[in-house]
Amino acid sequence: MKKVEKYTRNYFMPPVKSMKWSEKEYITEAPAWCSVDLRDGNQALVVPMNLEEKLEYFQLLCDIGFKEIEVGFPAASDTEYTFLRTLIENDLIPEDVTIQVLTQAREHIIRKTFASLQGVSKAIVHLYNSTSVAQRTQVFRKSKREIIDIAITGAKQLNKYAQETEGDFTFQYSPESFTGTEIDFALEICNHVLDEWQPTASQKVIINLPATVSMSMPHVYASQIEYMSDNLKYRNNVIVSVHPHNDRGTGVADAELGMLAGADRVEGTLFGNGERTGNVDIVTLGLNMFSHGVDPQLNLENIPEIIEVYQRMTKMKVSERHPYGGELVFTAFSGSHQDAISKGIKWREGNEEKYWTVPYLLIDPKDIGREYEGDIIRINSQSGKGGIAYVLGQKYGLDLPPEMRESFGYSVKNVSDRLHKELIPKDIYDIFVKEYVNVETPFEFINYQFKSHDDYLTTVKIRVNETEEEFEATGNGRLDAISNIIHDKLDVDYSNLIYKEHALEIGSGSQAVTYVGITSKDGAVFWGCGIDVDIMTSSIKALFSAVNNLVSVEASPVK
CATH class of the missing domain: 3.20.20.70 (Aldolase class I)
Incomplete structure (x- = not known):
């Protein structure tokens, strides 16, 4: 100089x-x-x-x-x-x-x-x-x-x-x-x-x-x-x-x-x-x-309250990156940071640890009046699958399979990148619902009936192009029987079905959530999610959602 x-x-x-x-x-x-x-x-x-x-x-x-x-x-x-x-x-x-x-x-x-x-x-x-x-x-x-x-x-x-x-x-x-x-x-x-x-x-x-x-x-x-x-x-x-x-x-x-x-x-x-x-x-x-x-x-146990009085009295602003007090100092946008933080917090839930050692968090934000939700992990185009899954879990009780998180993570980051803005939890949830939950096009699941225990004979009613049709098949279980119907009657080719279910603990404890992943003949994995009061129905809806996502991509002129 x-x-x-x-x-x-x-x-x-x-x-x-x-x-x-x-x-x-x-x-x-x-x-x-x-x-x-x-x-x-x-x-x-x-x-x-x-x-x-x-x-x-x-x-x-x-x-x-x-x-x-x-x-x-x-x-x-x-x-x-x-x-x-x-x-x-x-x-x-x-x-x-x-x-x-x-x-x-x-x-x-x-x-x-x-x-x-x-x-x-x-x-x-x-x-x-x-x-x-x-x-x-x-x-x-x-x-x-x-x-x-x-x-x-x-x-x-x-x-x-x-x-x-x-x-x-x-x-x-x-x-x-x-x-x-x-x-x-x-x-x-x-x-x-x-x-x-x-x-x-x-x-x-x-x-x-x-x-x-x-x-x-x-x-x-x-x-x-x-x-x-x-x-x-x-x-x-x-x-x-x-x-x-x-x-x-x-x-x-x-x-x-x-x-x-x-x-x-x-x-x-x-x-x-x-x-x-x-x-x-x-x-x-x-x-x-x-x-x-x-x-x-x-007594620094309620930093937000101290900041409120401080800013109101002095007309000064506490910077977003100010140590401990800043709005963003406990916030991770980076995907790797989000993944480490969410895993660290989850690890503490299952282990008795005397000292605070969560990655990237010098102290527990709760000790100074900050909350995990909305404070620690926030989502933009730099975020990763772990952080996005963490937000869905904390806010909406959804526990995505590890394999599904990467696919959904790309969807969220693409939206944030296109809009050039941070996404709030509701934005993320809305993206998830739109892309994965109870997808009904082109095949809309209406109902099913289990007929025989010996060979799991099952019938399922489906709406295809505004026409209701009923199909019947057997399998080694009810979901497998329905999967056979999709293979044989609807002519959809896939393999390697991945399955996970859990109760929805946030919002309504009476609902079940099922996640299903299927692999197309080209090796791509497509996901679906079903939510219903009946666990079997939620499983079928998840399968149909995954199938619909696969068929929609294969039918698209740009794959």
Whole structure:
């Protein structure tokens, strides 16, 4: 690409090697979660939420199980201030939930922030100032010492106003633009703030290390977090928090490796809403843990309901391919995938398996409120026989013989390809009925009569070209006798009759379904299906359907 020389790596590796995180295999327990949907997420919306929407969204976050929720920047606007006061004055904050508010390191803003917290039982007060090289030189034009002084002054003012305000307050500090800050300087400024706050075991402090802009590969961020975690003062009394953004598309990886590197806490949003490419997606993080058998300590058991509220409140859309939440993420169109999934689910029905191992499905969709029917296997021109048969079985109770599935699969794919669209289950069922079920042209079966047990003498009445005729024959069974009539009286040549029957369990338990396949003299297999309350009648209808399909093809000028 042109202009590549315009760019370089603007991040900073730790001064010593920090790679202990790479020795860990997976995250073993959930972090402390903090939702920043109502602050960081809300400020990124084209139309920010109004008061009523914020209140409903806050309730959603509580229902999901967030114990820490950043509710806004109350000193920044009347809307944010009013929302916070509404939560407090109407006693809407559950006892086990701690709200968080954001403030710059400026005294009048800190003073108004604490005023907005009057009457709250507990809260996190989140102090920040920018520390990166770009911010120091281009925006604030201040030296490192001046940036440190801003942070120290802010930390002192938090101490002052917390002492003057009733309530239990936890302090949090963020060196904003941490990823563009020299790591030794980030450590220095954080330790200065910690010296002011003097955290204890009973009064811990949060140091939040945001990827305000994601600037490196995830392993670099992990090394930065590990170095900070290993070298912060008062570490046993410090909660290390990460706040990844997704500029490079690595927000989830940044958070996961950050946790391996020592982070105790994660700030993020539902489905990753936020400035630019968004914050880290807590839904994905939580369900990634879930897929490894680790309880995320969040209630994500009804993703469709969460998505409904999220989309209605934010006017944002969860992409069809969004991990876990997207409409199509559990859907297979590919034939081989469909076949493996349907076989995997069927295998579980007959085997006691402790762990979920179905091919192509990372987790069981039902565990997060998704349904197999319509979610997992959907049909288009790329679909295969296994998936098509699975849809018929799940929706309509039809269990096609394996040999029949391939023939029907081609029929369905041809229709989808011709129409250039996805087929819903009813479309597939209609194709099946039209092509195979009780086909009555050119030979329409009317009725039969079984006369003799010794030689299975059977009579059958058939309508041919609008004329009813009755024929009689014997065989080694009633269906064989009727087959002999078709051979001898109707002059239809076929062999190798394939037969399968079962009860129709969906729609009407009193009906029987029979599938019959026959081979023409040219070696082609033709199929038919019969459905009737009487099993023998359904078998005869299936045979006639197969014969009619054979005769229709042989009579066609184009075979």
